[in-house]
Amino acid sequence: xxxxxxxxxxxxxxxxxxxxxxxxxxxxxxxxxxxxxxxxxxxxxxxxxxxxxxxxxxxxxxxxxxxxxxxxxxxxxxxxxxxxxxxxxxxxxxxxxxxxxxxxxxxxxxxxxxxxxxxxxxxxxxxxxxxxxxxxxxxxxxxxxxxxxxxxxxxxxxxxxxxxxxxxxxxxxxxxxxxxxxxxxxxxxxxxxxxxxxxxxxxxxxxxxxxxxxxxxxxxxxxxxxxxxxxxxxxxxxxxxxxxxxxxxxxxxxxxxxxxxxxxxxxxxxxxxxxxxxxxxxxxxxxxxxxxxxxxxxxxxxxxxxxxxxxxxxxxxxxxxxxxxxxxxxxxxxxxxxxxxxxxxxxxxxxxxxxxxxxxxxxxxxxxxxxxxxxxxxxxxxxxxxxxxxxxxxxxxxxxxxxxxxxxxxxxxxxxxxxxxxxxxxxxxxxxxxxxxxxxxxxxxxxxxxxxxxxxxxxxxxxxxxxxxxxxxxxxxxxxxxxxxxxxxxxxxxxxxxxxxxxxxxxxxxxxxxxxxxxxxxxxxxxxxx
Numbered sequence: 439x440x441x442x443x444x445x446x447x448x449x450x451x452x453x454x455x456x457x458x459x460x461x462x463x464x465x466x467x468x469x470x471x472x473x474x475x476x477x478x479x480x481x482x483x484x485x486x487x488x489x490x491x492x493x494x495x496x497x498x499x500x501x502x503x504x505x506x507x508x509x510x511x512x513x514x515x516x517x518x519x520x521x522x523x524x525x526x527x528x529x530x531x532x533x534x535x536x537x538x539x540x541x542x543x544x545x546x547x548x549x550x551x552x553x554x555x556x557x558x559x560x561x562x563x564x565x566x567x568x569x570x571x572x573x574x575x576x577x578x579x580x581x582x583x584x585x586x587x588x589x590x591x592x593x594x595x596x597x598x599x600x601x602x603x604x605x606x607x608x609x610x611x612x613x614x615x616x617x618x619x620x621x622x623x624x625x626x627x628x629x630x631x632x633x634x635x636x637x638x639x640x641x642x643x644x645x646x647x648x649x650x651x652x653x654x655x656x657x658x659x660x661x662x663x664x665x666x667x668x669x670x671x672x673x674x675x676x677x678x679x680x681x682x683x684x685x686x687x688x689x690x691x692x693x694x695x696x697x698x699x700x701x702x703x704x705x706x707x708x709x710x711x712x713x714x715x716x717x718x719x720x721x722x723x724x725x726x727x728x729x730x731x732x733x734x735x736x737x738x739x740x741x742x743x744x745x746x747x748x749x750x751x752x753x754x755x756x757x758x759x760x761x762x763x764x765x766x767x768x769x770x771x772x773x774x775x776x777x778x779x780x781x782x783x784x785x786x787x788x789x790x791x792x793x794x795x796x797x798x799x800x801x802x803x804x805x806x807x808x809x810x811x812x813x814x815x816x817x818x819x820x821x822x823x824x825x826x827x828x829x830x831x832x833x834x835x836x837x838x839x840x841x842x843x844x845x846x847x848x849x850x851x852x853x854x855x856x857x858x859x860x861x862x863x864x865x866x867x868x869x870x871x872x873x874x875x876x877x878x879x880x881x882x883x884x885x886x887x888x889x890x891x892x893x894x895x896x897x898x899x900x901x902x903x904x905x906x907x908x909x910x911x912x913x914x915x916x917x918x919x920x921x922x923x924x925x926x927x928x929x930x931x932x933x934x935x936x937x938x939x940x941x942x943x944x945x946x947x948x949x950x951x952x953x954x955x956x957x958x959x960x961x962x963x964x965x966x967x968x
Contacts, residue, residue, distance in 0.1 A: 482859035484552055486543040487534070493696055494545025526952030528842035528871035531555070535872060541856045547696035549577055551865045552855075555872040557879065557903045559856050563866060564847070564910030567855070572911045573848040575865045578698040579691060580846075583715060588768030589915060590776055590845060597760040604761075605769055606915055608744045612659050614919050617818060622658050623923060624815045626651045627930040633667060634935065634965050641940040641962040648785050649676050653778040655923060660773050661725055662740030675721050679775050682714040684953035722770055726763065742770065773916070780840050781920045783957045787838045788831065788928050790946060790958050793939045795886055799932070802827050803968065806933050812968070816929040818922060824929070825898040829891035831924055835906040837886060837948075842871035842956050844908050870905060871956075879903050935965040 489495050534542060535555035543552045554560045563571045572594040574580070584591040589605055592598045606614075613619030633647045647667070653676055654664040665672035685691060685707045694701045694708070701708055729742040738744045745766045752759035792799040809823045810816055821828060847866040852859065860866075875883040880890065880903075891899050907914040914920070931937075939946075940962055950956040 484541045484543040484858040485538045489545040494547050525949045528869060529949055531869050532872040541858055549865055551867060552860055553867045553869055555869045556876055557873050560868045560873060563855055567853060568911045570849055570851055570853045571847050571866055573850045575846050575848040577695045579694045582701055587765050588772040590772045600760055608741050609659060620817060623655055623926045626654050627927060631934055639964055639966055641964050643962055644786060644789055649782045652782045652923060656774055656777040660741040660770055675718060678714045678717050683779055683955055685711055686954055722767060777916050779955050781923050783840050783955055784924055785927055786958050788834050789937055789963060790961060791834050791886060793937045793963055798830060798888060802830055802932050806929060816926055821925060825892060825896060827929060828898055829888040831928055832891045833886060833888040836874045836904060838956055839871040839874050839906060840955050844868040844870055934968060936968055938964050940964055
């Protein structure tokens with residue numbers, strides 16, 4: 439053992455293992471970040487849960503439910519009677535409003551987010567202070583996907599006003615809000631009826647049929663064509679669109695707003711979203727290219743033709759015009775995606791609620807029989823004589839709030855809202871789900887009760903607090919089209935069929951699947967001819 443002995447002492451110039459300096463710096467950075475967030479909370483901001491360093495409150499959402507603090511416990515809890523699925527963020531944020539108030543805040547990384555949970559705060563922000571609250575957030579995930587162009591996500595200002603004004607007037611030219619669009623909607627229903635009749639009285643999913651029909655109405659306005667329901671490319675695009683809207687609210691993808699480089703990771707939802715974006719881009723750009731090659735300047739057939747003609751006129755007169763092929767692509771994307779997904783989900787919710795409430799369905803059938811009869815196609819002119827049917831559609835919209843958190847807004851300057859200081863650059867979420875289920879406004883708000891929209895004489899009541907399309911300067915541009923489609927398609931479906939759930943099916947979860955829009959969980963229905 440002569441060679442053995444104690445190890446030599448470490449050199450005097452340093453420790454025997456790596457210095458803890460990096461750990462100390464990380465700890466110091468975390469502490470400073472935490473103190474900075476706490477100071478921001480103290481400057482008159484709306485109340486809310488305490489944030490974590492670096493990730494803000496997103497970190498709590500990523501924890502297992504058993505480790506969350508009480509204020510965040512509801513995020514992973516099951517909805518009462520809802521089975522194993524967790525409720526979406528619209529339900530979670532509504533619960534937080536009960537703790538912190540109708541105007542509260544949290545942090546997504548270093549971004550301050552303010553949630554408006556009642557009608558009065560939403561109206562004060564989006565209508566009374568519209569110039570301050572009408573911008574869109576400059577956060578990495580939104581910017582990467584939308585390039586801050588188009589109509590839905592573009593920043594509020596002169597360019598947005600030009601593009602929106604042109605888009606709205608062009609859609610009106612092709613029938614938006616006019617009786618001239620009725621034949622296209624009724625014609626599309628013939629394909630819906632044909633597809634549903636193929637199933638006879640066997641259970642089937644209504645999702646692809648309804649999605650194809652609604653998308654084809656948008657396609658006829660924008661692209662001048664409809665697609666056959668068996669078109670594989672069209673079916674793939676609708677699937678990509680639905681999946682893309684769903685995964686955009688994935689908690690891992692939300693981390694892109696804190697660490698933008700995550701967007702380029704070659705796996706998981708990051709890779710999936712980039713591939714979806716690539717495929718939809720290829721589909722839409724090919725359609726634009728086909729229009730450029732076949733354009734007849736004297737005889738425009740659709741929205742793309744009108745935009746291309748206007749773009750050339752602008753180039754001759756204004757070298758700095760915002761009208762260009764790139765902007766056209768993002769506007770077409772807005773119309774195609776938003777115009778399909780929102781109305782599709784609204785109609786699917788209508789079918790689900792009719793299947794769950796046969797007494798209401800029977801009253802709708804009776805009104806259709808009395809006003810229209812079994813054979814004549816419905817018309818928008820029938821609306822005035824069909825208050826119960828209209829009230830039923832509105833009650834479905836109230837309960838489901840298809841865009842439950844609206845499209846995020848952003849403040850352009852510091853302001854005061856409901857007594858709280860809202861800094862410039864704050865992300866603002868109007869929680870329409872909460873507004874439409876506010877017990878201070880709606881009696882028994884969780885019950886399905888169409889009569890709440892009718893007066894004592896059975897006539898339709900217009901309620902200021904009913905805002906499924908939002909309010910203010912960024913109100914949904916497709917509101918008129920959506921109302922037309924909902925009424926004509928719903929009445930056509932009710933005129934032709936009785937809807938029911940299969941006898942052995944479980945009651946569907948009514949909190950929905952949250953993406954940017956709120957879709958029903960998958961369900962099957964059975965149709966029988968009337």
